[in-house]
Amino acid sequence: xxxxxxxxxxxxxxxxxxxxxxxxxxxxxxxxxxxxxxxxxxxxxxxxxxxxxxxxxxxxxxxxxxxxxxxxxxxxxxxxxxxxxxxxxxxxxxxxxxxxxxxxxxxxxxxxxxxxxxxxxxxxxxxxxxxxxxxxxxxxxxxxxxxxxxxxxxxxxxxxxxxxxxxxxxxxxxxxxxxxxxxxxxxxxxxxxxxxxxxxxxxxxxxxxxxxxxxxxxxxxxxxxxxxxxxxxxxxxxxxxxxxxxxxxxxxxxxxxxxxxxxxxxxxxxxxxxxxxxxxxxxxxxxxxxxxxxxxxxxxxxxxxxxxxxxxxxxxxxxxxxxxxxxxxxxxxxxxxxxxxxxxxxxxxxxxxxxxxxxxxxxxxxxxxxxxxxxxxxxxxxxxxxxxxxxxxxxxxxxxxxxxxxxxxxxxxxxxxxxxxxxxxxxxxxxxxxxxxxxxxxxxxxxxxxxxxxxxxxxxxxxxxxxxxxxxxxxxxxxxxxxxxxxxxxxx
Numbered sequence: 311x312x313x314x315x316x317x318x319x320x321x322x323x324x325x326x327x328x329x330x331x332x333x334x335x336x337x338x339x340x341x342x343x344x345x346x347x348x349x350x351x352x353x354x355x356x357x358x359x360x361x362x363x364x365x366x367x368x369x370x371x372x373x374x375x376x377x378x379x380x381x382x383x384x385x386x387x388x389x390x391x392x393x394x395x396x397x398x399x400x401x402x403x404x405x406x407x408x409x410x411x412x413x414x415x416x417x418x419x420x421x422x423x424x425x426x427x428x429x430x431x432x433x434x435x436x437x438x439x440x441x442x443x444x445x446x447x448x449x450x451x452x453x454x455x456x457x458x459x460x461x462x463x464x465x466x467x468x469x470x471x472x473x474x475x476x477x478x479x480x481x482x483x484x485x486x487x488x489x490x491x492x493x494x495x496x497x498x499x500x501x502x503x504x505x506x507x508x509x510x511x512x513x514x515x516x517x518x519x520x521x522x523x524x525x526x527x528x529x530x531x532x533x534x535x536x537x538x539x540x541x542x543x544x545x546x547x548x549x550x551x552x553x554x555x556x557x558x559x560x561x562x563x564x565x566x567x568x569x570x571x572x573x574x575x576x577x578x579x580x581x582x583x584x585x586x587x588x589x590x591x592x593x594x595x596x597x598x599x600x601x602x603x604x605x606x607x608x609x610x611x612x613x614x615x616x617x618x619x620x621x622x623x624x625x626x627x628x629x630x631x632x633x634x635x636x637x638x639x640x641x642x643x644x645x646x647x648x649x650x651x652x653x654x655x656x657x658x659x660x661x662x663x664x665x666x667x668x669x670x671x672x673x674x675x676x677x678x679x680x681x682x683x684x685x686x687x688x689x690x691x692x693x694x695x696x697x698x699x700x701x702x703x704x705x706x707x708x709x710x711x712x713x714x715x716x717x718x719x720x721x722x723x724x725x726x727x728x729x730x731x732x733x734x735x736x737x738x739x740x741x742x743x744x745x746x747x748x749x750x751x752x753x754x755x756x757x758x759x760x761x762x763x764x765x766x767x768x769x770x771x772x773x774x775x776x777x778x779x780x781x782x783x784x785x786x787x788x789x790x791x792x793x794x795x796x797x798x799x800x801x802x
Contacts, residue, residue, distance in 0.1 A: 340383050345423070347387075351395060352402060352416065356775070359752020361400040368393050400755060404775035405783065408749070408757030410564065410592045410621050410727075413773035418626040421683035425676035432464075432674040434651070434664025443665065443678035449685065450633050453597055455610030461637035463668045464677040467630035468591035469509040471616030474632045474644075474669050476500075476513040476556065478614065479585035481643040483555040489643075493518045499547050500556035501525045503535035503570065505563040507589060532722055533568030535559070537578065544582055556585045561606055561617075562593020565759050565768070567725035569593060573608030580611070588612045592621035592772065593725060598694035602701065602725070619681045622697050624774050629677050632669075641667050696774040700726045704771045707781040716789060720766045729759060729766040732792030738765040743800055744791045754784045 331337035371393055401411035430439040447462035465471050481488060484496055498519055502510050504526045511521040525547070527540045544554045557579050559570040572588060579586035588594065588609055594617035596602040597609070609615060613636065619629035634640035645667040653662040666672045684693065704726040711717045711730045721729045731741045742758055745767055749755045759768045769784065 337383065340387065343384075344387050347391065348419065349416065352414070352419070355402050356404055358403075359400070360403040360405050360755040361749055362397065362752050363750055364397045368397060401773070402775075403755075404773050404777065405754040405780045406773060407769040407771060407776070407784065408745075408755045410770045410772050412618075412621045412624045413775050414620075414626045415624045415684055415688070415774070417683045417687040418624070418680035421680035422626055425679045428676060430676045432676055432678070433666040433672040434653075434661070435658050436661035437658070439676050439679070440661060440665060442676075442682050446678050446681055446685075447633070450631065453690075454594075454615060454633060456633060456635050459637055460633060460635055461640045461668055462631060462633040463665060464674070464681075465630040465632060465669060465671070466628045467620070468507075468589065468616045468618050469512070469630075470669075471630045471632035472507075472509055472558075472587070472589055473513040473516060475587045475614040475616055475634075476510075476517050478634065478640055478643040479556045479587065480517050480519065482585060482639050483553065486642060497551065497553045498555045499523050499525060499552050500558065501527055501540055501543060501554070502558035502589075503527050503529050503533075503560060503563075505529050505533050505535075505565060505568060506558055506560055507564050507591065510558050510589065529568070532724065533563055533566050535570045535575070537571060537574045540575075541578060544578070544584075554582065554584055556587060559586060559588045559612070560593075561588050561590035561609060561615075562596070562725055564591070565727070565761065566721040566729055567593065567723070567727040567770075569605050569724060571608070572606060572612070576608045576611035579613075585614070586612045587614045587616070590615055590617040592618060595619070595622040595693075596697055596725065598622075598690055599698040600694065601698045602694075605724075619684075621772055622700070623681065623684070623693065624696065625680050625684060629681055634668075644668055644670065700771040700774070700776065703776055703778060703781060704728050704769075706778050707769060707771070707785070710781065710785045714785065714789065716792060717785075720761045720764060726771045728769045728771070729761055730769075731764070731766050732788055734792055734796040740792065740795055740800070741765050741767055743795055744788055747791055747795075748784075748787060751787075753787055754780075756784065 400406050402413045428439065430437065432439055432443060443464060450462055451460040463474065465474065480493065480498065483498055484493060496519065500514060500523060502524060511524050514524050515521040525543050527535050527543060530536055547554050557575055559572050559575045561569050561572065576586055594606065594609065594615055597606055615633045617631055619625040619631060620627045623629070641663055645663065652659060653664070654660055665674060704723055707728045708719060708723045711719045711728065716733055717730055718733050719728070719730045731737055732744060734740045742765055745756055745758050756767050756769045759766050767788065
């Protein structure tokens with residue numbers, strides 16, 4: 311049945327003013343200028359500072375009140391170039407080595423633009439953007455050796471992905487009635503290493519179990535969870551009448567990039583009937599590299615995996631992801647019925663189950679498109695090679711540190727993170743100042759961490775643009791600053 315109505319120019323011009331451009335040609339020309347500017351910024355990112363301190367007058371500009379009157383788009387873009395563009399964190403820069411942030415990619419920039427134009431809500435309904443996300447889910451299930459029919463979901467980041475896994479494991483342990491009645495005095499306890507990310511404890515807190523339900527297990531000299539201590543902790547909790555339900559393995563620890571023995575953890579989880587979840591925030595995508603993939607042996611036996619495409623996957627922020635082995639358990643932990651969310655066999659409300667049945671968000675952006683574009687544009691092999699190269703650069707940095715008598719490496723380099731320091735008086739204060747001066751200079755931006763009570767300069771090589779020349783610049787700058795600051799007595 312054709313029920314469409316003919317349009318008329320009169321009807322299009324009538325009614326209240328909408329927000330579309332009055333001059334589409336002018337808007338299109340300005341859009342091209344904006345795209346050219348941001349591509350120029352990325353193309354020439356190496357030529358500018360990584361980061362620079364924000365002047366008071368720039369911060370003051372953001373104290374302005376809500377604008378009630380219109381401005382020209384070109385004027386707003388000029389304000390962006392003057393106030394925002396020069397003062398971002400700088401993680402696309404090849405010498406951004408602080409924290410674990412990816413560098414982004416051009417395909418992702420363009421895909422985000424296209425996704426914004428579609429303005430798709432991937433909470434549910436029957437539209438092709440949902441199929442794009444489902445295709446990426448199938449790709450990831452195949453990559454990690456999960457069975458056909460496994461489920462997954464794009465989220466903001468691994469913090470939320472870990473939270474979703476904890477909630478699924480909790481529902482599996484307590485039954486679906488816990489979603490109605492709450493957890494009560496469940497006695498549930500979980501296990502992770504002392505090197506686990508702080509978001510694991512936060513997830514247990516938000517799940518109503520309390521952060522105290524997380525047992526932090528000591529690590530070995532390589533930063534991996536000690537499985538003997540884990541088994542003792544599980545046995546002790548069971549003997550005390552508690553209910554072990556979850557082991558969280560780490561694939562790329564936040565401080566030094568350590569990978570737990572995932573095969574051994576899978577054995578323990580299988581024997582003791584526990585849920586094995588792997589927090590692979592940046593490390594899990596090492597599976598894309600033929601060279602690195604063996605390091606993650608056992609990850610295919612996990613019940614769930616969390617990771618970020620915006621780290622080693624180089625997608626623009628944000629693009630977190632959770633992968634679940636058992637789709638039914640995943641859906642059972644989150645699906646909710648409501649009259650306004652009825653699903654039908656035909657029409658736009660078809661296509662069940664909807665993606666909102668697998669997580670907390672009903673309104674969900676089209677995050678999958680930039681990841682889909684990246685795999686289609688660059689290919690998984692090239693993305694894996696870029697990941698492996700960051701590890702090669704990190705190993706080169708480790709060798710440079712080991713060659714310099716004034717520098718000391720503080721941890722083994724399992725993947726792409728190098729922790730070291732300058733040997734001088736009051737080394738904690740000295741190295742903290744070295745990092746601050748480096749950041750403020752715009753030359754490089756490492757961060758700091760504390761290992762065995764010692765402050766370390768932490769260089770995380772995540773950006774696909776980082777080269778050997780960049781780590782050479784970093785080492786020379788650390789040596790120069792260490793000598794100058796030691797002479798000037800800054801560390802005294």
